[in-house]
Amino acid sequence: MTNDEFRRSFRVPFHNSLGLAVYSCGVQRCGACHSWGPAVRDHYLIHYVVSGKGTFCCGGTEYHLTAGDGFLVVPSKVVYYAADREDPWEYCWVGFNGSDAKRLMGQTGLLERSPVFHYDNDSLFEDLLTKVCNASGPKPSDEARMESGLLIFLAALMDQFGTPTQQHPSGFEYVQKAIKFIEYNYSSDIGITDIAASVGISRSHLYRLFMQHISMPPNEYLMRYRINKACELLETSSLSVGEVAYSAGFSDQLYFSRVFKKYMNTPPSRYTGYERAEKVKENRK
Structure with missing residues (x-):
């Protein structure tokens, strides 16, 4: 990594909670053209761009993203994302899954729309994701705090993008x-x-x-x-x-x-x- 690049991340080795479990979280300032994929994840993953630029590809569509944009990766969906060559992005992220994950994501409204979203009213999303990362650790109490932080972040997404008429998935x-x-x-x-x-x-x-x-x-x-x-x-x-x-x-x-x-x-x-x-x-x- 060059001097202006950094990565702080945490990956949970085993998930005690089956209802909603944080798989990984972190904050990263990427190097030029730093990329991931094309590949699939086995869990949900949400990135929120803090600064810089990058590209996210999903379902045959290419999205050019900047600060205030976010993108959602859903399980088993092939995606690719890469930092810009001239102005590489910095983002924070959280990965999660569990028996409640799809229901909660459905209530955010993001599953029924484009996999990208935009929020630049304030630093709320960045702050909430940073709190999840700051709570990371190996103890059960750390995992509980991470899950609590994730729920607050998902609630913020529901407030911003969800609709009160959404129903539980069939069955x-x-x-x-x-x-x-x-x-x-x-x-x-x-x-x-x-x-x-x-x-x-x-x-x-x-x-x-x-x-x-x-x-x-x-x-x-x-x-x-x-x-x-x-x-x-x-x-x-x-x-x-x-x-x-x-x-x-x-x-x-x-x-x-x-x-x-x-x-x-x-x-x-x-x-x-x-x-x-x-x-x-x-x-x-």
Whole structure:
């Protein structure tokens, strides 16, 4: 990087919140012609241009953007963006996803219009995105503050571009009910058939709705939810690995250990939070 370029960013390694999770955030002054893509993201990503110029390409259309412009990247949509050669842009951004992400983005009005927007009344958008970035960190409290900041930013987008007549995407109410059923029953021996029956639709219909609205099949959501709960128990309780497994809805401890390692890249017995709790117990003896 040259002296006038900088990048400050934070990427969340694992998302404890499935409702709305910040994937990454940052502030960057790009070098001349600095670019990304053409490629796709697996999450929503919003950039807001603070100064300079750049180009954003999406859906066969090329947009030339300057300070006060913003652009939205949606999951699985091929995009390309690049800084101007003579006056490269500086922007701030936040990337996020989760079961509530599409509903909230629908309420901003940005999904139904051009993927670019403009706001130059004041520094509100820049300030809100900077606050999300300033809240970044590895602790659960940091993640909560990041999600809180993201919600405030999305609320500002709703105030500016949303309309009060917007409705939830078709079928999303079934996804909400299914998620609530999982939250209340994840520790029991439930499967996709039980979840589908709880909301009154077929397994195949439930699968289509989950893929449509949160880009994740229901069995994957259930598994991630259980692993998240297992992480919480390993970090905050004195339960054994076997007790954690049963508490999180796994009847087979070996299967739990195998799945946990797949998602967390470490077995539950060596998970950071669990090791810390074990050391505390040893020190108390």
